[in-house]
Amino acid sequence: xxxxxxxxxxxxxxxxxxxxxxxxxxxxxxxxxxxxxxxxxxxxxxxxxxxxxxxxxxxxxxxxxxxxxxxxxxxxxxxxxxxxxxxxxxxxxxxxxxxxxxxxxxxxxxxxxxxxxxxxxxxxxxxxxxxxxxxxxxxxxxxxxxxxxxxxxxxxxxxxxxxxxxxxxxxxxxxxxxxxxxxxxxxxxxxxxxxxxxxxxxxxxxxxxxxxxxxxxxxxxxxxxxxxxxxxxxxxxxxxxxxxxxxxxxxxxxxxxxxxxxxxxxxxxxxxxxxxxxxxxxxxxxxxxxxxxxxxxxxxxxxxxxxxxxxxxxxxxxxxxxxxxxxxxxxxxxxxxxxxxxxxxxxxxxxxxxxxxxxxxxxxxxxxxxxxxxxxxxxxxxxxxxxxxxxxxxxxxxxxxxxxxxxxxxxxxxxxxxxxxxxxxxxxxxxxxxxxxxxxxxxxxxxxxxxxxxxxxxxxxxxxxxxxxxxxxxxxxxxxxxxxxxxxxxxxxxxxxxxxxxxxxxxxxxxxxxxxxxxxxxxxxxxxxxxxxxxxxxxxxxxxxxxxxxxxxxxxxxxxxxxxxxxxxxxxxxxxxxxxxxxxxxxxxxxxxxxxxxxxxxxxxxxxxxxxxxxxxxxxxxxxxxxxxxxxxxxxxxxxxxxxxxxxxxxxxxxxxxxxxxxxxxxxxxxxxxxxxxxxxxxxxxxxxxxxxxxxxxxxxxxxxxxxxxxxxxxxxxxxxxxxxxxxxxxxxxxxxxxxxxxxxxxxxxxxxxxxxxxxxxxxxxxxxxxxxxxxxxxxxxxxxxxxxxxxxxxxxxxxxxxxxxxxxxxxxxxxxxxxxxxxxxxxxxxxxxxxxxxxxxxxxxxxxxxxxxxxxxxxxxxxxxxxxxxxx
Numbered sequence: 001x002x003x004x005x006x007x008x009x010x011x012x013x014x015x016x017x018x019x020x021x022x023x024x025x026x027x028x029x030x031x032x033x034x035x036x037x038x039x040x041x042x043x044x045x046x047x048x049x050x051x052x053x054x055x056x057x058x059x060x061x062x063x064x065x066x067x068x069x070x071x072x073x074x075x076x077x078x079x080x081x082x083x084x085x086x087x088x089x090x091x092x093x094x095x096x097x098x099x100x101x102x103x104x105x106x107x108x109x110x111x112x113x114x115x116x117x118x119x120x121x122x123x124x125x126x127x128x129x130x131x132x133x134x135x136x137x138x139x140x141x142x143x144x145x146x147x148x149x150x151x152x153x154x155x156x157x158x159x160x161x162x163x164x165x166x167x168x169x170x171x172x173x174x175x176x177x178x179x180x181x182x183x184x185x186x187x188x189x190x191x192x193x194x195x196x197x198x199x200x201x202x203x204x205x206x207x208x209x210x211x212x213x214x215x216x217x218x219x220x221x222x223x224x225x226x227x228x229x230x231x232x233x234x235x236x237x238x239x240x241x242x243x244x245x246x247x248x249x250x251x252x253x254x255x256x257x258x259x260x261x262x263x264x265x266x267x268x269x270x271x272x273x274x275x276x277x278x279x280x281x282x283x284x285x286x287x288x289x290x291x292x293x294x295x296x297x298x299x300x301x302x303x304x305x306x307x308x309x310x311x312x313x314x315x316x317x318x319x320x321x322x323x324x325x326x327x328x329x330x331x332x333x334x335x336x337x338x339x340x341x342x343x344x345x346x347x348x349x350x351x352x353x354x355x356x357x358x359x360x361x362x363x364x365x366x367x368x369x370x371x372x373x374x375x376x377x378x379x380x381x382x383x384x385x386x387x388x389x390x391x392x393x394x395x396x397x398x399x400x401x402x403x404x405x406x407x408x409x410x411x412x413x414x415x416x417x418x419x420x421x422x423x424x425x426x427x428x429x430x431x432x433x434x435x436x437x438x439x440x441x442x443x444x445x446x447x448x449x450x451x452x453x454x455x456x457x458x459x460x461x462x463x464x465x466x467x468x469x470x471x472x473x474x475x476x477x478x479x480x481x482x483x484x485x486x487x488x489x490x491x492x493x494x495x496x497x498x499x500x501x502x503x504x505x506x507x508x509x510x511x512x513x514x515x516x517x518x519x520x521x522x523x524x525x526x527x528x529x530x531x532x533x534x535x536x537x538x539x540x541x542x543x544x545x546x547x548x549x550x551x552x553x554x555x556x557x558x559x560x561x562x563x564x565x566x567x568x569x570x571x572x573x574x575x576x577x578x579x580x581x582x583x584x585x586x587x588x589x590x591x592x593x594x595x596x597x598x599x600x601x602x603x604x605x606x607x608x609x610x611x612x613x614x615x616x617x618x619x620x621x622x623x624x625x626x627x628x629x630x631x632x633x634x635x636x637x638x639x640x641x642x643x644x645x646x647x648x649x650x651x652x653x654x655x656x657x658x659x660x661x662x663x664x665x666x667x668x669x670x671x672x673x674x675x676x677x678x679x680x681x682x683x684x685x686x687x688x689x690x691x692x693x694x695x696x697x698x699x700x701x702x703x704x705x706x707x708x709x710x711x712x713x714x715x716x717x718x719x720x721x722x723x724x725x726x727x728x729x730x731x732x733x734x735x736x737x738x739x740x741x742x743x744x745x746x747x748x749x750x751x752x753x754x755x756x757x758x759x760x761x762x763x764x765x766x767x768x769x770x771x772x773x774x775x776x777x778x779x780x781x782x783x784x785x786x787x788x789x790x791x792x793x794x795x796x797x798x799x800x801x802x803x804x805x806x807x808x809x810x811x812x813x814x815x816x817x818x819x820x821x822x823x824x825x826x827x828x829x830x831x832x833x834x835x836x837x838x839x840x841x842x843x844x845x846x847x848x849x850x851x852x853x854x855x856x857x858x859x860x861x862x863x864x865x866x867x868x869x870x871x872x873x
Contacts, residue, residue, distance in 0.1 A: 022085055025059040026093040028052045028071060036096065038328060039073040040296035040309040047300050048332040049308030050142075050431035059433050072296050074267070074281045075099055078244055101240025101251055116236035116252045118350045119270055120225070125383035126275040127215040127226045128390045129344055133304050136182040138335040142431050144328045145173045146438055151322035170441035176429060183339070184394075186409040186681075187211060193421045193429070194414070195442075214268075214277060214295070222262045222284055223729055225254045226277075233263055233729075241272065248272040254282065258797055260807030261285050262729035264293075275348065276305040287837060288810020289316035300334035307331060330431050342393060344386070351382040360385070407689065409681035475510065487516045499578035502591045502629040503647050504534025504567070522551045532566065536630040539597075541566045553685065556608045563601040567627070570594050570649060570657075571755035575777050580761050589637035592760050592777060594649045596659075596751065597625040612688050614672040621665050621708050624751065626658060649750070649778035653824045657750040657778075664703065665710035666752070671698040694723035699740070703752060713747040714783070716740060716754065722770075734769035734792045741785040753781040756788060756820060764845055764863030768792050772818050773830055773847040774859050784823035792816045794836065794866065812836040814866070816847075826851040837865045 028039040035056030042049045043060065045068050052058040062085045069092070072078045076096040083090055149167055174195045180188040212219045217227040225234055237253040250270045256263040266282035279296045292313040297305045308331050315324035349356055360380055375381060375389045423442075434442070471479070478493030490513050497509035511530040517523070529544040543564025550557055569575070581593035604618030627647050632639055648657045676693035679686040697720035703712030718740030725733045740754065757765060758775035765771035769792035798813040800806050818830040832847030843863040849856040 022064065022087055022089060023060050023062040024067075024069065024083055024085065024090045024092050026057070026091050028056045028058060028073065028094045028096065030076065031095055031097050033095075036073045036076070038294070038309070038311050039071060039094075039096075042070045042072070042296075042298050042308055044068040044070055044298070046332075047298075047334040049298065049330050050332070051309045051311075051328055051330050053433045054326075054435045057433050060431060061428065070298075071096065072279070074269075074279050074294060074296070077242075080245070099242055101242055103238075103240050113353065114236065114238055116238035116250075117231075118353055119238065119250050119252060119275075120230065120236050121350050121352065121383060122348045123270050123275040123277075124226050124228065124230060125348055125386055126344075128387065128394065129342065130276055130305075131213065131215050132183065132339055132342055132390065132394060134183075134301070134336050135339045136180065136337045137300075137306075138178070138180050138333070139331050140333040141177050141179055142330045142332075142429075143173075143175050143177075144432060145325065146441075147171045147323060147325035148437075149321070149323045151317065153321070170435070170437040172434075172438045172441050174426065174430070181211075185407065186411075188411040189413070191412075191414040191418045193425065194418050195421065195426060214280065221729070222264060222286075225252075225264055225268050225282075229728065233257055239267075244278075247274070247278075249278045258807070259804045260796065260801070261287065261810065262796065271305065273347075274303060274305065276303075277307075278305070285808065285810070287840065288808060289314060301336035301338060304336055304338070306334065306336075328432060332431070343389065347380045348386055349380055349382045351384065356382055405677055406679045406681050406686070411683055413683070486518070487514070489514050500582040500585055501578070501593055501595065502585065502631055502644050503537060503595055503627045504539065505536025505631040505633070507532055507534040507537075524549045530564075530566070534630075537627075555610065556606075558606050559604075561601075561603045565597070565599040567595045568598045568751075570596065570751045570778060571781075572751070573755070573757065575755075575757055575759070576761065580763055584761055586633075586635050589634040589642040589644065590760070591644055591647075594647050594778065596627050596647070599623045610686075610688065611690060612674045612677065612693075615670070617667070617669040619665070619667045621663070621710070623661070623663050624659070624749065625661050649781075650776075651750065651753075651778055651781055653753075653782060653784075654750065659749045662711040662749065663709040664712040664749070664752070665707050666701065666703050666712065668699070668701045672696070673698075691724060691726075694721050696721055697738075703748065705747060711747060712749065712752060714745045714752060715743040717743060718754075724769075730796050732794045734794075736770045736790045737788070739787040742783050745783040748783050750778075750781070753783050754786060755781045759861070762860070762862060764843065764861035766864055768814070768816065768834075768843065768863065768866050772820070773816075773832060773845060773861050774849040774857060775818075775820065775828065775830070780820060780822055780825040780828065782822040782824065786820070786822040788821075789819040790816070791818075792866075800835070810837045810840060812866075814843075816845075827853075834863075841865050 028036045028041075030036055035052075037052060037054045037056055039052045039056065039058070040049065041051060041058050041060060043062065046062075048060070050058060050060045064085050064087065066082060066084050068080065069083055070078055070080045071094045073096055075098065077099050079094055079096060081092065083092060148170055152167060174193075176192045176194075178190045178192060214224045214226055217224060217229070223229065223233045225236075227233070233256060235255045235257060237255065239251045239253050241248050241250045243249075248271070250272055252268050252270060254264055254266055254268055256265055259265065262284070264282040264284045266280070268280045268282065269278040270276070271278045277295070277297050279294075281294050283290060283292045285291060292311070294309075294311040295307045296309045298308045300306045300308075310327070310329040310331075312327040313324065314326075316322070349360070357380065360378060360382060363375060363378070363385065375385055378385075381389065474491055476494050478491050478496075480491075481489045483489060492509075492511045492513075494508060494510050497511065498506065499509070500506050509530060509532045511528070513526060513528045516525045518525075524547075526547045526549075527544065528547075530542065532541040533539070534541075541564070543562065543566045545560060545562040547558060547560035576593045578593065581591065585591045600620055600622035602618055602620035602622075604616065606614065606616040608614045629644060629647055632644050634642075646658075651657055673696045674688065674690065674693035675696065678689045678692045680689060681687070697718070699716075699718040699720075701714075701716040703714040704710055705713035718738060720736065720738040722736050723734070727733070742754075755778060756775060757767070757771040758777040758779075759765060759771065759773055760776060764773060770790050772790075793815050795801065795813045795815075797807065798815075801811060801813050812835075814834045814836050816830075816832045816834070820828045828849070828851055830847050830849045832845055834843050834845035836843045838844055841864065843865050845861040845863065846858065847861065848858045
């Protein structure tokens with residue numbers, strides 16, 4: 001009986017599997033038999049969208065019954081067929097013919113304007129309507145991203161292979177999510193399933209692709225062809241129309257007035273009368289990397305056209321690396337709740353070229369008292385009247401918002417089973433068949449899943465994590481060792497930390513870090529020791545830092561304790577890197593880095609209740625000793641040509657910066673605050689939009705006399721502001737202002753002065769809007785009042801970037817202006833020009849400096865591209 005019951009259960013399961021394995025499958029090709037990759041397949045009666053794969057193959061699971069299938073591919077005629085699904089797969093291959101376009105008889109007025117402009121003006125006038133057409137909607141979204149590394153520098157190929165990264169192999173990420181949207185800007189996303197490399201954990205969100213509407217003014221910082229300012233950026237050309245079912249579709253060629261980054265080029269298809277997007281095929285670039293975007297729309301509710309398939313293709317090469325990445329998003333199961341309060345006329349009049357009936361022209365309104373009732377009752381309205389009507393309706397809706405400072409709301413949750421779905425589940429739910437490359441990639445990634453799972457969860461019961469054994473040569477070359485899934489030791493490569501200066505001669509530094517993450521991964525404990533030996537000074541130094549950091553619900557705080565005996569630059573911000581100083585000293589006999597010896601104990605904290613506000617402070621006791629040169633070696637110059645200066649800087653306020661051995665106790669407090677509070681909501685938490693607010697800075701520094709033998713007595717206050725302003729895509733202005741003074745300077749040594757971020761080497765700072773290019777490191781350091789200003793403006797198109805071929809490389813042009821004035825210095829300022837993003841990563845600058853309008857010098861600098869952001873903290 002037990003066997004019979006098991007057998008019957010097996011038959012029941014088998015029958016259910018066979019019933020679920022039904023639908024339509026086949027291939028989509030053109031008339032020549034060539035595959036049409038990523039063609040749109042839409043089931044109209046189910047509001048269910050899908051797509052073919054890279055080989056033109058498609059496969060959609062469908063319930064039994066009759067279904068209407070529409071297949072589209074931009075540039076080809078759509079096909080619509082009726083299919084009946086029983087309990088088996090229906091094989092249906094599609095062969096699409098090229099779309100033929102008819103040129104309508106258009107009455108041209110005025111100066112012979114292309115009819116595309118009237119079409120686009122009406123579409124732009126109605127774009128806000130399309131964004132407000134619905135109160136809410138729901139849908140299901142499948143996203144697949146596949147990337148390939150196609151090339152890499154030869155000296156890194158073996159290293160990449162060791163890390164599991166291989167050339168010309170597919171790395172795929174998939175997810176299925178349920179999306180809910182409610183006006184004005186609330187998105188809820190629940191990830192039903194997600195599959196990535198390794199243990200299938202990841203944070204890929206289809207929202208970043210499917211929520212960026214071309215009805216907005218910008219799409220990922222790029223100007224939409226339907227932007228309010230579209231005519232300033234684009235030229236449009238009418239290329240005909242075609243009929244699809246009961247609608248007429250206009251094909252509009254989009255040509256940027258100035259090709260390059262942040263603008264689109266290609267075709268957009270607009271539905272006549274509805275003035276809605278039917279589909280689009282556009283390309284653009286970011287940092288010179290080409291991007292291709294395709295979207296197909298469908299009528300998911302009466303007169304509501306929304307995208308059902310999205311394609312994004314990224315590719316490019318930089319510094320010997322080459323690769324491409326494709327995202328395919330398929331939206332289905334739309335459920336739309338229409339906005340019944342939204343009123344729209346049946347016809348929009350382009351008053352620029354079309355006659356306006358007297359009755360419509362007679363409706364007068366003002367911004368303060370619009371005649372909404374009269375406008376709402378008309379079947380025809382001008383573009384201006386229609387925009388005013390929609391804007392007023394939107395204002396009424398916005399008045400009901402609880403938190404007007406919240407510009408968007410996002411909710412992202414992951415189902416408990418999302419990361420535990422097996423391959424059988426994905427076979428049953430995946431709307432787009434995998435290619436052979438993607439299948440091989442998943443087989444490779446699944447073999448690594450167990451190791452990554454153990455690393456992330458801290459559970460290694462099967463001992464899959466291989467522990468690297470210590471080797472003596474690791475002290476020279478560096479290495480990392482995992483003591484446990486949450487504890488690591490890293491040794492920095494000592495050969496890369498060998499420096500030269502005139503005090504120590506050649507010096508070698510051995511450093512490392514022990515890092516432990518607690519179970520929550522929100523708490524981190526670190527110990528970081530450093531050892532240093534100077535061969536000419538014959539001095540041994542050592543210091544260590546112990547820190548503990550906690551992050552929780554958008555807040556964070558950290559504590560640290562550091563101490564030892566070490567060398568220190570007079571400017572504690574370390575304006576010159578030891579490697580740069582080594583080259584400058586040995587090659588050019590210029591030892592810019594000035595150091596002294598410090599035995600110290602320091603403790604400090606940082607508290608961030610949110611990203612709007614950061615409070616930090618530290619207190620340091622130190623014993624400070626002057627250091628002297630012990631060597632005068634260089635490769636190309638002798639003492640007769642250039643004499644090394646002492647290890648004490650020159651300064652206009654002091655005859656000498658030499659100092660006796662002394663003790664100091666210094667306290668410092670810092671506050672950073674951003675006052676303009678605009679938020680995004682994410683999972684119920686308010687997240688500030690940083691770029692919309694300036695950063696206000698306050699610093700207080702106190703030298704405390706008489707405590708622990710301290711010989712210093714001073715008080716310094718400083719105020720500052722950092723901000724950036726974007727002018728559309730035409731340019732971006734960044735500036736940093738600092739002003740301060742010493743309320744008390746009774747007892748100070750030169751390292752206690754306020755120093756500025758100078759530079760005398762060929763390399764420029766990582767902060768283009770916060771540093772001087774030609775200023776001496778210590779010449780104008782002061783213990784009095786001071787003010788500094790740094791401004792940096794980046795153009796989309798200026799001089800060389802007027803040439804399209806230059807813009808296509810991703811090169812930008814910048815100009816900058818820096819200014820400094822202290823009580824004892826002249827008015828010092830710099831003006832400069834730079835080429836940015838050269839070879840994707842470099843910035844080449846030229847600058848001229850002046851003292852009280854008197855020309856001083858001109859210099860050239862090389863830096864890192866401003867588009868590459870580095871954490872300066």
